[in-house]
Amino acid sequence: MVENNKIQQTVFHTVLILLTLCCVLPFLLLFISSFTSEDALIRNGYSFFPQEWSIATYQYLWNNISLIGHGYFMTIVVTVIGTVCSLVLTILFAYPLSRPDLPYRNIVSFFVFFTMLFNGGLVPTYLMYVNTFHIKNTMFGLIVPSLLMNAFYVIMMRTYFTSNIHDSLIEAARLDGAGEGKILVQLVLPLSKPMISTLALMVGLGYWNDWMNGMYYITDSRLYTIQNILNNMLTNIQFLASSSEITGGASIADLPSVGIRMAIAVIAVFPVLCVYPFFQKSLIKGIAIGGVKG
Amino acid sequence: MKKHATAIKKDREWQKFRYKRNRILYLMLLPGTIYLIINNYIPMAGLQLAFKKYDYAQGMWKSPWAGFSNFVYLFKTKDAWLMTRNTICYNAAFIALGTLLAVTVAIMLNELKNRLAKNIYQIFILIPYLISMVVVSYIGYAFLATDAGFLNHVTGGSTNWYGTPGAWPFILVVIYLWKSFGYNSIIYYATVIGIDGSLYEAATIDGATRWQRIKHVTLPGLKGTILTLVLLAIGKIFYSDFGLFYRVPMNSGLLYDATMTIDVYVYRGLTQLNDIGRSSAAGFYQSMLCFAVILTANAIVRKIDRENALF
Structure with missing residues (x-):
């Protein structure tokens, strides 16, 4: 019974963690792509691990x-x-x-x-x-x-x-x-x-x-x-x-x-x-x- | 005798006092009443436009009557069937899958032992609810763009998602669930917490397993809330989230078959095609169907279970 309980708790946690990630990761993608250099975006597209980071976009926004x-x-x-x-x-x-x-x-x-x-x-x-x-x-x-x-x-x-x-x-x-x-x-x-x-x-x-x-x-x-x-x-x-x-x-x-x-x-x-x-x-x-x- | 006179006097004073008091209360109601008349009731009267031939110079109220011509015109096109089918089918999928997901999450949250984890999950699953459909469109674009999109990038494909209608029923359902499940889960979770704890204790003493407890205590406890929320959703079955169906697919013409709902049609008719006649006919059709559906749904629920009816 106790063993069974542990498994159930783990399963529930896993499912909920996955759902939580689903909720958060898209924002992360949005966030990261705003910090990706324009070249990297054009070459590699939106990515969680950009090849080149940059704050140029925010500098541009600040200047404008x-x-x-x-x-x-x-x-x-x-x-x-x-x-x-x-x-x-x-x-x-x-x-x-x-x-x-x-x-x-x-x-x-x-x-x-x-x-x-x-x-x-x-x-x-x-x-x-x-x-x-x-x-x-x-x-x-x-x-x-x-x-x-x-x-x-x-x-x-x-x-x-x-x-x-x-x-x-x-x-x-x-x-x-x-x-x-x-x-x-x-x-x-x-x-x-x-x-x-x-x-x-x-x-x-x-x-x-x-x-x-x-x-x-x-x-x-x-x-x-x-x-x-x-x-x-x-x-x-x-x-x-x-x-x-x-x-x-x-x-x-x-x-x-x-x-x-x-x-x-x-x-x-x-x-x-x-x-x-x-x-x-x-x-x-x-x-x-x-x-x-x- | 004197006593009687003072009683009458007192009574009169009381009446006067009450009148004055109520007058202030009615005064408080005034601004809201005016707003509801303007924002809600005048447009209801304006539905008559569906039976008129709209004339820009004469406006909504003075345009000449046109009988049912707008409706004839509307239902001759294939759009009428298309938008009705889309609106109902998407909503049916949203109601079924949305309820299933939200109830499952609520029950899982309730079964967890770790309080901190419970709170953290609740906080995170609500995040998609906080943002506008415009921002959702940007996130969608980051995933679905043809050249740079995350999806094509990962799979190595080069699908033009904004030109593939077949994919959109799936995409729209996923986005809807993503944006709304947290909100609904929290409503259901609040109901689950409210279930009498002694019922669980009794079930445990009787040797019920976790699944039996969920089946015989939690789900029956949720029945009322599920009924109410589903009823509310069915009442809106002819409405759609305009942002989801118009903004997220970027108003892409290639996707109309999969994304056109009544609201999208009405908006497009009003602002882009300048077809006020058909647009207002579609709006009238939507308002009336919705009203009929909510009355029917409520009557049915009333018959089954009076307590959970809306009115």
Whole structure:
């Protein structure tokens, strides 16, 4: 039995280590190729053991800081503004829904929940935002569509409020003469810190990684986030690749070199991976809470 | 009598107080309500565009009606069948394989004795979840590029992966699993931890082996979560991750047969082909099918097991 146990443990560890490697190695390849010299990349392709290391790509990026510096700045601005607005909206919406004595609460809940079941899809959303609200090529285009508030987070937050903030606590505060706003800010929010930080993390990650709003609504390169820069470089490669088949002329070599593209991808991922170890606990907890039923 | 009067007065004050309090609560609901109306409900109303002939000058609301012509036009092409088939088949594969992998990993995590190792595995398997599909495309490109790609480099081949549709069902499933299994494993693992420990003890006392415990305690404990997550996934069976099907294959025309899902079709129609009629018809088709599927799936689950239904 004991022997058998040991074998099983070893098997489980082996499988999980292999899966872990699967998760990590592709990043390593990305990372290493950004540190490979351009010659080695062209000669030998992407490799875990490049023949020649080089930091030329990062030097190039540093010398052309305006190329990605601005995109980086936009990403940070959008992430910060978006996350703050999203948290405010979500909390303000979730809190009243968590109060059992609010009349018409169920109707409002349904109003939110229904958006999870049915939606208008891309075409009407796009046409409305562009033609009615004119958000094309504005900051709003990056922040507002689809990311600002979603039913899933509202329900998650509401569930947290209902199950963690005891009613008697709020009643007591009311008897002490505190208004609803005061109760929310001074009583409920401090008690909900863990959930709020988890939510902030998830929303922030969503904004940091978003490239679709930029693709739909932004054509002005001054508003590109780092993800949009990456996305556009891919579109250009694909355009050149398809047109060079026809013309046989224009080559991919005219674009930022392969190494530089990889370096930009690394730079886009880097902050997330750096911050991740510090937040993994609350992120994992958030997934565990939010995953099931919200 | 006096007592009664004060009671009424008190009651009235209470009513007034309640009204004032609720007014503040409703005020809190206002910004979110406005956002949901704009972001979700107006586009729902905008679905009517599928029955209109879109006119740029007149916009979404004032364009003239066109009956079912957009749909006729859409379903005449082979695209309609292709994108429906792709969307459903990929999602079916994702649901089946994704659930299998995630549940297996969750159970393995639970069976491990070493706490530190458990935590480390959890941290690492979540990493792919943290990055955007654009970055995934770059990693994919590093593996699949024809001249410099890792795959061709290692195998010594010179396959043009971005021109080989046959390989993409496999590639896309692998990438999907790679990106999502950590996230789902953690959800299942959280449920496994929540299973009452005394059940395991009882099973062990009864002489159950590890596999018997997994089969008779862990899996039944996971049933509810599996049902809920599968139900949610089935509800989205007509949706696809746009980035996975458009960005990762580099929007390569040679791959359309293998990569075109409804979302890709709608996007391409809207922005590249300027075919708003067919695009909005496809969007309408998607929204309606999805709504019908989620209601049906939920009704079935409700019948089997009320507790795990969504609503």
